[in-house]
Amino acid sequence: MTFTRAIAAAALCAAMSAPLAAHHSAAMFDDEKVVELNGTIKEMQWTNPHIWIQVVVDNNGQKTEWSVEGGSPNSLSRNGWRSTTFKFGDAVSVRVNPMKDGSAGGSFIGAKFKESGKTIGRWE
Amino acid sequence: MRTALLAAAACVIAIGVAAGQASKPASAALPDWSGVWQMIGPTVFDRASVQPQNGRAGDPGVREFPPLTDEYEAIYRKNIERIKAGTFPDPISVCGVPHGFPRIMNVPDVYEFAVTPAATYVLAENGPGIARIYTDGRKHPPAEELWGTYTGASVGQWEGDTLVFETRGLKESRDNDVIIDRTGLVLSDAARVTTRLRKVNDTTLEAVMVVEDAKALKAPWKVTKQYRKLPAGTWAWDYGCAENNRNPISGSGKTLTIGPNGKPLDKNVD
Numbered sequence: 001m002t003f004t005r006a007i008a009a010a011a012l013c014a015a016m017s018a019p020l021a022a023h024h025s026a027a028m029f030d031d032e033k034v035v036e037l038n039g040t041i042k043e044m045q046w047t048n049p050h051i052w053i054q055v056v057v058d059n060n061g062q063k064t065e066w067s068v069e070g071g072s073p074n075s076l077s078r079n080g081w082r083s084t085t086f087k088f089g090d091a092v093s094v095r096v097n098p099m100k101d102g103s104a105g106g107s108f109i110g111a112k113f114k115e116s117g118k119t120i121g122r123w124e
Numbered sequence: 125m126r127t128a129l130l131a132a133a134a135c136v137i138a139i140g141v142a143a144g145q146a147s148k149p150a151s152a153a154l155p156d157w158s159g160v161w162q163m164i165g166p167t168v169f170d171r172a173s174v175q176p177q178n179g180r181a182g183d184p185g186v187r188e189f190p191p192l193t194d195e196y197e198a199i200y201r202k203n204i205e206r207i208k209a210g211t212f213p214d215p216i217s218v219c220g221v222p223h224g225f226p227r228i229m230n231v232p233d234v235y236e237f238a239v240t241p242a243a244t245y246v247l248a249e250n251g252p253g254i255a256r257i258y259t260d261g262r263k264h265p266p267a268e269e270l271w272g273t274y275t276g277a278s279v280g281q282w283e284g285d286t287l288v289f290e291t292r293g294l295k296e297s298r299d300n301d302v303i304i305d306r307t308g309l310v311l312s313d314a315a316r317v318t319t320r321l322r323k324v325n326d327t328t329l330e331a332v333m334v335v336e337d338a339k340a341l342k343a344p345w346k347v348t349k350q351y352r353k354l355p356a357g358t359w360a361w362d363y364g365c366a367e368n369n370r371n372p373i374s375g376s377g378k379t380l381t382i383g384p385n386g387k388p389l390d391k392n393v394d
Contacts, residue, residue, distance in 0.1 A: 023250070024217040024371040025182050025306065025379045027210035028390070035381055042384075047368035049219065054384055065384050066371070074361040075233050078354075089238070103389040105381045 022071070029097045029107045037066055037106075041090040046073050046083040053086055053108065056096050070094050070108040071124040075085070081120070091115060142367055149241055149259075155285045155323055157237040160358040161351040169230050170303040170347045182306035184208040190309070192378040196340040203300065211377035212333055215301050218373065220252065220366030224274035224302045225291050226317050228253050229331050229349050237321075237329065239246050244280075244287055244321075249360045257289045264292050268296025272313045286322040312339035 041056035042065060051070040052104040056063055070076060073083070086092070096106025110121030168174045168181045170188040179186035184207055192200060206212035215221050223231055233250035246255040257278040264270070264279050273296035280289025295302050296313035303310055315337040324330045329351040334344050369384035376394045383389040 011291055023219070023365060023369075024214050025207075025210070025212060027182070027207070027212075028379060045368055048363050049365045049367070049369060050371075052368070052370065067381065067383055067389060069381070072233060072250070072363065074363060075268075077361070078234075080359065099381065099389065101391040103381070103383075103391060105383065105389045 026107065028099050028101075028105075030100045031097045031107075033098055034095055034109060035098045035106060037092075037094045037096065039066070039082075039094075041086045041088055041092060043088065044086040048072050048074070050079075051076060053094065053111075055092065064104050066094075066096075067105045068094055068108050069105070080102065085120065086111075095121075109118075149282050151241055152240065154239050154282070155330060158324060159236075159237050159356065160354045160360050161235045161237065161329055162354055163230065163232070163235070163279065164350045164352050167230055167232060167305055168307060169227070169309060169346070172347070174307075179307075182207065182214075187307050188309060190335075190345040191341050191343040193340060193342055196310070196312070199310060200308055203310070206377065207306075207308055210379075211254070212300070212306075213373040213377050213379050214306055215303060216365075217369075217371055217379060219369050221301070222252050222274040223248065223250075225255060225276050225278070225294060226319075226333055226335065226347075227302075227304055228275060229257050229319075229333065233363065236360055239287075242377060247360070249363050251363055251365075255291075259286065259287070259289075272296055276317075280319075280321075281285060286320050288318070288320050291317045291319065311335065311337050314338045315340065319386070324350075326334070329353075 037055050038056050039055045042054040042056050045052040049072055051073055053070065055066045055068055057066060064091040080114040092111050093112045093114065097109060098106040108121060110119060110123035112119045112123055165171060166180055167369045168179065170190060173189040175187060187204055193245065203212055216223060219353035228246060228248050231250045231253060233246050236247040238245040238247060242260040244257045244259060253276060255275050257280050259280050259282065262279060264277055270277060270293035273293060274295050276291045276294040278289045278291040280287055294311065294313060294315045297303065300310060314336060318334045322330055331349045333347050335341065336344050371382050372379055374394055378394065380388040380390050380393060
């Protein structure tokens with residue numbers, strides 16, 4: 001294991017054992033279900049109490065904007081995220097626990113940047 | 125008249141100083157709790173009794189087993205049913221509402237513990253979250269001068285390296301406007317919590333809390349929380365919950381999600 005990988009593994013372990021930061025009930029999300037969104041970033045709102053990643057998915061010309069909720073910038077910044085992690089126009093795959101009622105929203109699980117192949121969050 | 129007032133003021137100051145000198149330790153004698161800390165484990169308040177084991181606060185059917193009176197067991201069960209229905213909002217979702225005590229010892233994000241001779245301050249990043257623990261020799265205000273507040277009134281003293289304090293004057297949950305955690309636990313305004321806070325090793329702080337509540341509990345309820353020290357140089361940040369709160373609460377208690385057009389994404393808004 002390289003040093004970088006060891007650090008990453010340690011950070012992941014720490015993140016997994018730390019309490020999740022959310023300021024509201026998560027009842028609206030289906031944590032049994034995972035949806036993968038393939039689209040482009042419209043905006044990341046690097047704000048408290050949660051960051052929001054706005055992802056536009058183009059399905060044969062039918063564009064849908066998804067609102068993906070993440071943790072607080074405070075906790076995410078301590079786990080390697082930056083306010084510039086997602087930039088306008090980035091082509092991404094984003095995995096979410098979707099809203100139970102089928103609305104275009106979800107809770108962030110992980111993402112992969114199509115150009116660089118880099119991942120963030122949980123992406124196995 | 126003026127002389128009498130000055131004499132009275134001097135007397136008040138002298139009494140205050142004497143009270144402070146009675147138990148206030150010198151700075152050098154105080155333990156070093158500097159740095160940034162994070163609670164270990166998830167935000168179920170009493171992880172020793174939670175069922176199912178490793179259940180997460182807020183998940184349907186997850187509950188703890190404090191020695192609740194029949195009245196408060198019924199309240200808890202009602203709240204558990206509301207969680208199942210998705211209509212049990214967290215009061216802190218309305219940004220600006222404090223977690224209160226003892227929940228402030230059970231929150232995500234990070235903590236700082238500012239120890240001074242006259243008081244120790246628990247600073248929870250996720251907030252607003254400040255608990256003031258006075259150690260200047262004062263007593264709790266008499267009952268007629270207290271009213272229920274989220275974080276109550278905490279007074280303590282040092283027993284070696286352990287800060288022992290009692291918290292009184294806690295706000296009674298009215299329609300769940302203050303909760304212990306998202307499993308739906310609440311206490312009454314009779315709650316008193318005795319906390320022993322100490323550093324068990326270089327990287328671990330421990331809070332052992334004994335909750336007594338003549339209305340809500342049949343017996344004292346002991347809960348232990350631990351906090352891990354994060355690497356030197358870790359930052360705690362401002363937590364402006366109202367900055368971009370996209371999760372308002374509906375009339376029925378449902379937590380909504382605001383979409384890009386400023387309106388709820390949810391299909392059923394009641």
